[in-house]
Amino acid sequence: MVVLLFLGFSAGLPFLLVFSTLNARLADVGVETATIGFFSWLGITYSIKVFWAPVVDRLSLPLLDRWLGKRRSWMLLAQAGIATGLVLMARTDATVAPVTMALFGLLVAFSSATQDVAIDAYRIEIAPERLQAALAAAYIFGYRVALLVAGAGALYLAEFWSWQVSYEVMALLVGIGVVTVLISREPSVNHHGVAADLSERVEAEVQRYGHLSPRLARLAGWFSAAVAGPFVDFFHRYRRFSILILLLVSVYRICDLSMGVMANPFYLNFMEFTKTEVADITKIFGFFMTILGSAIGGVLVVRYGVRRILLTGAVLTALSNLLFALIAQYPPNLTSLALVVSADNLSGGMANVALIAWLSSMTSAAFTATQYALFSSLMTLPGKFIGGFSGLLVEGFGYAEFFVISAFMGIPAIVLCLWAIRRGPELDAMAPQAEAPASDTR
Numbered sequence: 001m002v003v004l005l006f007l008g009f010s011a012g013l014p015f016l017l018v019f020s021t022l023n024a025r026l027a028d029v030g031v032e033t034a035t036i037g038f039f040s041w042l043g044i045t046y047s048i049k050v051f052w053a054p055v056v057d058r059l060s061l062p063l064l065d066r067w068l069g070k071r072r073s074w075m076l077l078a079q080a081g082i083a084t085g086l087v088l089m090a091r092t093d094a095t096v097a098p099v100t101m102a103l104f105g106l107l108v109a110f111s112s113a114t115q116d117v118a119i120d121a122y123r124i125e126i127a128p129e130r131l132q133a134a135l136a137a138a139y140i141f142g143y144r145v146a147l148l149v150a151g152a153g154a155l156y157l158a159e160f161w162s163w164q165v166s167y168e169v170m171a172l173l174v175g176i177g178v179v180t181v182l183i184s185r186e187p188s189v190n191h192h193g194v195a196a197d198l199s200e201r202v203e204a205e206v207q208r209y210g211h212l213s214p215r216l217a218r219l220a221g222w223f224s225a226a227v228a229g230p231f232v233d234f235f236h237r238y239r240r241f242s243i244l245i246l247l248l249v250s251v252y253r254i255c256d257l258s259m260g261v262m263a264n265p266f267y268l269n270f271m272e273f274t275k276t277e278v279a280d281i282t283k284i285f286g287f288f289m290t291i292l293g294s295a296i297g298g299v300l301v302v303r304y305g306v307r308r309i310l311l312t313g314a315v316l317t318a319l320s321n322l323l324f325a326l327i328a329q330y331p332p333n334l335t336s337l338a339l340v341v342s343a344d345n346l347s348g349g350m351a352n353v354a355l356i357a358w359l360s361s362m363t364s365a366a367f368t369a370t371q372y373a374l375f376s377s378l379m380t381l382p383g384k385f386i387g388g389f390s391g392l393l394v395e396g397f398g399y400a401e402f403f404v405i406s407a408f409m410g411i412p413a414i415v416l417c418l419w420a421i422r423r424g425p426e427l428d429a430m431a432p433q434a435e436a437p438a439s440d441t442r
Contacts, residue, residue, distance in 0.1 A: 001138040003126075003184045007075075007119050008142025009149075010177025014082050014112035016150040017089075017170055018042045018105045024155060024264035025163050028275065029095055033265055037391025039102060040261040040384060045109035047381035049117055050373040056117045069186030071125065074118035076181050081111030083174040090167030115177075117373070125187035144287065149173065152283030159275040231374065238362075238430050241423065245362070248416040250378045252314065252355055255410030256348060257383025259321050261390045262402060266324070270399050271332040281338050286345045293349020300350070306357045307424055311417035313351025318410030320344040325403035355379065361431060 016022075019040065026036045056074050064073035085108035094101040123139060150170060157166035235242045267278045300309045323340045330336065359375040386409070393402045420427065 003180060004123060005138040005142040006176055006180040007122070008139035009146040010075075010079065010142075010174065010180065011112070011116055011119055011139075012143035012146030013150050013170065013173060013177075014086070014108050014115075015046075016147055017086060017154065017167065018109045018112070020260060020264050021150055021154045022089075022105060023261065024268060024275070024278070025158065025166075026094055027265040027268050028158070029093075029163070031094055031098065032391070033262075033269075033394050034391035035098060036265055037261055037394075038388050039105070040387045040390070042102065042105045042109045043384040043387075044381060045106065046113045046116070047377045047384055049113040050377045052114070053117045053373050056114060057121060068181070071118055071122040072181045072184065072186050075115055075122070076178065078111045078115035078118060079174055079177050079181065082108055082115065083171045083178075085111060086167050086171035086174065090164045090171065120373075122187060126185075144291065148283060148287045152279035152287075155275045155279035155283065159279075234362075234374070237432070238427075241427060241430070244416065244419065245427075246378055248413065248420060249359065249375050250382045251412045251416065252310075252351075253379050254383040254386060255314075255318050255321060255406055255413065256351070257380065258387045258390055258409055259324065259403060259406040261387035262394055262399070265391075265394075266328070266399050267337075270328070271337070273332060273334075273337070277334060281334060282341050285338060286341050289342050289345035290349040293346035294353050295349075296346070297350035297353035301354055301357050306354055306361065307417065307421045309350065309354040310358055311414065311421060313347060313354050314410055314413040314417050316343075316347035317351050318407045318414070320347050321403050321407035321410070325400045325407070328398075328400040328403065363432070 019042070022039060022042075023036050026039060027033075060070055061073045061077060064076060067073070068076060085104050088104040089101060089108065092101045092104060119139075154166045154170060157169055238245055263282070264278065267273050267282065268275065273281075297309060297313065300312070320340070320343045323343055327333070327336045327340055359379075363375070390402065390406075393405060397405070
């Protein structure tokens with residue numbers, strides 16, 4: 001649990017440094033709002049990690065694999081990429097070389113997404129199933145602490161020193177993850193079928209490609225077993241509901257993610273709060289509100305079922321965006337900002353808990369990691385892609401109108417949640433048999 005606590009910190013640290021903290025930096029140094037919106041596309045890297053996850057899962061790195069083992073070697077390589085990218089970002093002037101800044105940010109985002117894949121595999125393999133909940137709790141807490149450091153901490157450093165110092169300090173903090181990797185042990189036993197040795201499955205698939213050369217047959221067999229298998233399993237299980245389920249996953253966070261891109265420019269440029277005030281209210285205070293929202297969401301899911309709270313979270317998230325439109329009509333006021341941030345983080349924490357619980361209930365025990373990677377990619381990709389155009393909307397209509405538009409983007413999720421509630425019994429019957437009796441998914 002201690003190892004997963006620090007690995008969670010290592011995973012959470014880079015995320016905001018290429019997302020909202022980077023947006024705050026760009027806004028602070030005078031980068032155009034439309035350009036800031038396009039920078040949010042760096043976050044798409046996290047949404048497409050499913051494409052190279054099988055490579056991280058199966059490929060052994062030369063030299064490092066002998067020294068550290070497969071999981072730790074990939075984590076160390078990814079951490080080296082994160083630290084290098086952060087140092088380069090620290091020493092780049094975004095107003096002079098925005099493309100260069102974007103490329104260095106891409107290095108950080110790609111390395112961070114790769115680290116996430118390796119850590120997820122490590123967590124699954126390092127302990128038996130009965131300990132997985134405890135490990136996940138430790139990981140999430142470390143991740144949240146890292147978000148606080150990379151959010152409020154980075155803003156404080158930028159306020160009292162400079163953005164270069166801020167990003168250089170963040171690069172040094174990557175060392176926490178490096179030390180954790182070096183002193184931890186490599187998993188010796190794999191407890192989940194998805195990360196197990198696929199040799200038998202591959203050999204069975206190879207027989208189907210006997211007309212190819214041995215090398216191509218093995219490659220085709222590996223792809224069919226390790227990559228295509230999880231997707232075939234999902235579509236076979238949910239049949240005619242598969243597309244609607246994936247559509248709900250993909251639109252559920254559009255409202256939240258599209259608004260989040262312009263949050264820091266709104267605080268700093270439009271409302272003219274200081275970086276310290278933004279850090280105090282949105283990062284530190286917001287951190288505790290998110291934790292509270294997550295706790296409330298967890299209790300409500302147990303009491304009322306995951307789909308009902310999924311709907312509640314979708315409605316509250318859309319309404320909280322309208323609150324931002326409301327405060328945009330009035331002079332800056334810290335109390336009003338705190339109230340709106342409270343509503344936003346409480347609803348966001350509740351919605352995320354319900355979404356994670358729902359996605360977990362639909363994953364097959366044989367393909368947990370890959371199917372969850374599919375879901376996690378889909379739930380962020382559309383929102384981050386649309387968020388790239390948020391700067392253009394702000395420039396064309398204004399912040400208040402943008403927040404209203406982002407609120408209306410939540411309507412498809414609300415409609416699909418209502419559909420999921422209505423089809424609940426049928427969806428439960430299609431759920432993995434090992435998990436269906438364990439939870440109420442009304």
